[in-house]
Amino acid sequence: MARTMHSHHTMNFQRLANKPGSLHFLFHTLSLGVLLLGAPGCQPELLDEGLETAPGTVERELRVANSLTTRALVLNAISTNPLANDLVAGGGLAPLFHPLTGDSYLQLQLRDPDAQSFMSYLVGCALPAGHTVAWENPLTLTVGSWEGKAGLCPQWEFGAPSETCKNRVSACLLARNNALGRRVELSMRGEDPLQPGLFPLESQTRPVEYDPDLGNARVPSYEACATAQSGVGRDCGWKADFIGRCIPGQPVRLGAGGKAPDQCMTGPALGSWSGARMMLRVCEGIIGCDSGGTRYLGQNQGTCATTNAAVTFTCPASGHFNVMSAPYDSTLTGNVAVAVETGTPAGTSYRLSEKAVFRLREGAYYGNIFDSKALATKVYVDESGRVVGKDQTVQGSVYRKMFSCQAPEWNNEAAYASHRVCAVPGSGANCAARVVGECFNATTPSASKCRKEDGAVVWGDGDFEECYDPEGTQWNQPITVYLYEACGLTPGIPSEYCTWRGTK
Template sequence: MNFPHPANKTASLHFLFHPLALGVMLLGAPGCQSELPEEAWEPASGTVERELRVANSLTTKALVLNAISTNPTASDLLIGGGLAALFHPITGDSYLQRQLRDVDAQSFMSYLVSCALPAGNTIAWRDPLTLTTRTWEGKAGLCPQWELGVPSSTCKNRVSACLLARNNALGRRVELSMRGEDALQPALFSLESQTRPVEYDPALGRVPSFEECATAQSGVGRDCGWKGDFIGRCIPGQTVRLGAGGRTPDQCLTGPSLGTWSGARMMLRVCEGNIGCDSGDTRYLGQSQGTCATTNAAVAFTCPASGFFNVMSAPYDSTLTGNASVAVETGTYAGTSYRLSEKAVYRLREGAYYGNIFDSKALATKVLVDENGHIVGKDQTIQGSVYKKMFSCQAPEWSNDAAYASHRVCALPGSGANCAARPVGDCINYTTPSASKCRKEDGPVVLGDGNFEECYDSENTLWWEPITVFLYEACGLTPGIPSEYCTWRSTKK
């Protein structure tokens, strides 16, 4: 493979780090697990990080068949100006406003703004279906200039990669980490070293316990008014003890008081994995509103098979306010750690996504809302990728990367149709290096991040803005996929 060296490119985008040296297997124990100690995931010292943990629930169908990005006229208008002016509720572009009669176009734009603009920035727009003014919210900040001006090529490529990374066939809301590098803007990405539990169940929606209580309630059994604390890791089968000022029930006489609380009396709940839970969920591991004849909360539980747990806290009286400072027993059980960083939780490398979704000349079909308000072109079956300039490569840890890629990027994976990208193979191939689609799996900005960089498409064109996705659970984005296609290997191919 030919690897040209550009004159003016020094970086791509870095969001979250994962140390993986070429040829050394750091990821993956059987069954989609990793058993590395937390210290192994620390990046090189002197770096500045910002992980980007986002939810991906943009359906592949909405991504590949919508009246904005699959519409050459709309796509050209979109990249020709600032988003705020183009979608202004009163003075915005009338053609683009008409295309928003397609709800998939609305969904696409919501994700585009989320990828492009930073948190706190919004784009106001007029919903032609309800005649109301609504807003799209920024989050990732990959292309801030697009809010008021024309996006650069680098911007378009980064947003394209973000959009592709955040789609899945069923639109499941699954948290993931997107990682990249940018040597020109290292201060832009500050590290969030502690990760809170996810508030959404991919199958059921927001966990009720994270909603506000509609009426005043008290007691540990209520499923409202809770908030996420942090995520921990433990050795399966081992007893874990934690608290917010109390002794655990099995150590009332001899055990230490763990943690503290302030304000109103506090309660604790512990759940398996990275997602919070209600009191009756299968993820539920234990809870406490006071132990050992006190009102101080503490919980003892058996570490689940996954090796991960998360903690929630709430005031005993839902109308009051308090804070819990949770501490985990240390010493005897040195294998337990708490307040994990995002890189320690989202540790399974999925693959890289790259290309340009906004190339109007590289569309395999067209969708639009006509002058009569009719949506044309939605019910199509296009073999292969709708976007001819979008690509994905898969991490070498997958047992069958080609089959996994098809399920990940295609709306009709069984037939390989209505895909959002062309799967091109292994990002890194250790057996046959010349078959690798990326030059690097560890960019120069932060050594040890395990981030695919400088990736090639099927025509051997080099792309400098790939985004690498890391997951908590290997098969979380592809429910129903045959296990032989979604198995994390203990050794690399």
């Protein structure tokens, strides 16, 4: 289940038929951003990788990309505008934003680009994949659509959301923001016994196709070739296979029908292929790569005097690799069934699950963004089209009913949280939530902000449940986030602020 969305839909209505251009909004899931897992010795144990879900229960886990900037989340003319906030929370998204018959006040507020971005993420959190909300961009007079992804509140498409819906979507929005707007994939986990089967855990995880170090752009090799090309060195026409784990410094051998290049005489054929002649490329971590990229580990278009592909490479320091495949001739099609050499080294495995890839528990997010009385400030677009309130600085959280607690595995929970949820990292200003402390403290249970470290619906998924705010109100729709690497959402901050050291 590759939860990746990068298609764009443009809807043309009769009265807009002669208007040029179309608006493109990118909404991509959770595959995730790649950097190294931090200093040696800080890698977590491989907990829960082989854990099976108990019969009759379902893990509500979801891989999504988070690149909504904190600034866009906390200072936009929809959610930070009391009137617009009430309108959105009180009706169906599709009729409210319909290009022909939608609400005129909301249409005016969309003159704020951050409001457009906020709505893209709101729809992505609320509606299921395949469902869209059409809207007109008042700045370009083009019509596009926001795409559903997580399906946390399907009823919001045409009707007003329940309080449970608003809380769950609020948690999703908060989980998917970061100060720099880096497109980093994460695993969102929660529990809802009334909606079993909504989000099954990925048993095999695809590599990430978007690179936050390239301005959140797609890795060029994943784009289609503009002209016919052949050979393993081309950086177009590739597709993602799966993610593997290995022992740093040890050799890894894998193939799609070929023998490993260093074992032509004695080695077995690894994997298989069908259709056109196929090639393989291996990259470090979980993001794909180009042939000359820094993550490149090896590639092959035929080995041991055959046209069958196989690669031998040295396991990188991160201990993770991902595989790409492509037809030798870009105009043809084919498929691979990649296999890794069995036996030694024993720590090598392929087609990792979501749980095995996203192992670093970050914390939980909960509350309600859609409470207009709990806004600390106001941003709006006036009748002249001027956006008012963008440049203000609000100490603390703009949303007084949004909360963030951190996993006990962090070295400095409070410092990390400030960089994670505040638009002005380290200052405690323009924050999207109130940072309340550790989600769970086994040594001092009274200091825990959540009553449960692992919800009862699914044992072993490590989600925090029944979380409290400083006033003692219990929130039952938290979302727990798991990361691939500790500092992916907060690059450049002092390492002591984003050191994930495992269970205390």
